[in-house]
Amino acid sequence: MAAAYTLYGSFLSAPTYKVGLMLALCGLKYDYRHVDLAKGQHKSADFLRINRYGQVPAMIHDGFTLCQANTILEYIAEQTEKFAPANGEERQRIREWLVWETDRLEPGINRSRFFERFAKPDQAVVDYHRKWAEMGLGVLDELMEGKRFLVGERPTIADIGVYGVVAHMAEAKFDIGAWPQVKAWSERVAALPGFKLPYDLLPKADQDAA
Ligand SMILES: N[C@@H](CCC(=O)N[C@@H](CS)C(=O)NCC(=O)O)C(=O)O
Structure with missing residues (x-):
């Protein structure tokens, strides 16, 4: 079936x-x-x-x-x-993260990965996207300081959406060690059952x- x-x-x-x-x-x-x-x-x-x-x-x-x-x-x-919001405020915060990541995190990381894996354009284009990825990772690192997950104390779809991008940063040749809060958080996501x-x-x- x-x-x-x-x-x-x-x-x-x-x-x-x-x-x-x-x-x-x-x-x-x-x-x-x-x-x-x-x-x-x-x-x-x-x-x-x-x-x-x-x-x-x-x-x-x-x-x-x-x-x-x-x-x-x-x-x-x-x-x-x-992985759902517990209330209206969490729903809003989750949406903010999911929109932010498609705007500020995903383009820089995913395109840098594409350039590494499939087709390299002019170096200026590569540099531009790497800078955007680094800015996004910097914001994520700063905002994760002292937090276990992006919204509240338990994982939500905000973590899954953002993690889906972060999981590919090594292929884009970014060393997660440069963003210690991102690294610690990604290990918490990777420890989830399933x-x-x-x-x-x-x-x-x-x-x-x-
Ligand atoms: N905003 C879309 C992005 C999807 C996306 O970019 N998919 C790529 C593969 S990773 C694709 O289908 N590219 C082909 C195209 O855009 O023509 C989403 O999150 O689902």
Whole structure:
């Protein structure tokens, strides 16, 4: 029988990892559909019906189609009440973190990683993005001082969204040791039950829930 959740994504994609990590930490079974970005499958007519933006990840839950990783995290948290806000103030703080990271953290780290792994543009472009990543990591490090998790004392989807990016910083050739609060926090996330690193989590081909 098909699982209630189907995740469409790529094992190379940090935003796909965010959703896969959330499903794993919630202990949810899901069918996985590999979208081959190199072959342009994300721009095919079939896939555009699932995600109009032509990007991974996308998810279908009981016939309801979703895209944009951080909003998928919010959806799963609402469905399961796991990693969810405890009250209205936490909901707001979580959203602030999730918007901040797509604005100030993800572009610098993910593009720096892309340049290291796939295609290097002019050095000035590389330097520009590395500077943005370092600024974002600096803000995260400062704001994590004296805190266990981003919002309150327990992990929420804010941690999962931000961690999904931080997990890829080594591939972007950033040494997490330069940001000690980020390092300590990321170790707390990695200690959560069900946690898996990116390449241990996402299959390289379609996989149905066991
Ligand atoms: N804001 C989107 C970003 C998704 C994204 O950038 N996905 C990349 C792979 S990591 C992609 O599909 N790139 C192909 C494209 O944008 O055409 C999210 O969080 O889901």
